[in-house]
Amino acid sequence: MFRTQDADMIGIPGMFGEGISQWHTVSRLLKTHWYHLTLRAEENGRSTELAFMIDGEQKLQHILVAQDSHISITDIQVMTPSHMNAKGAWSMEPLAKVTIGVDSDGCEACLLEVEGGAVYHNSHSPDFRPDLLTNLRPIFQSSMIKTV
Secondary structure, X not given: OOEOOHHHEEOOOOOOOOOOOEEOXXXXXXXXXXXXXXXXXXXXXXXXXXXXXXXOHHHHHHHHHHOOOOEEEEEEEEEEOHXXXXXXXXXXXXXXEEEEEEOOOOOEEEEEEXXXXXXXXXXXXXXXXXXXXXXXXXXXXXXXXXXX
């Protein structure tokens, strides 16, 4: 999903905590959608906001399920490439709903509904029809976000 180059690392590995590295730059090879999450973390009476860039619905679902009294998601936006959003450029929009299903070719497909009402999909099939998806599984609805 995201790539890094050693030259873009800030400091040395572990300088900001065990298992943590900071980077000036990340890059991507594939033109696929990804999620931008804002999380609120509370510890010892202090509240901090963190931004996460997440690739894929499996990781998104993992973070949604992992919310607890100390970590909560306050905002989710989806970044879509132009072939998905038909806007001629990458676009980041507030996310309303994510659903996974299986298309007529037996491939998994993702439906993304944004707050403006548009629905995007990640299928590259020219014959894709969202209404023919089977085994629909909701991953996210905006009601899952805790407002502060």
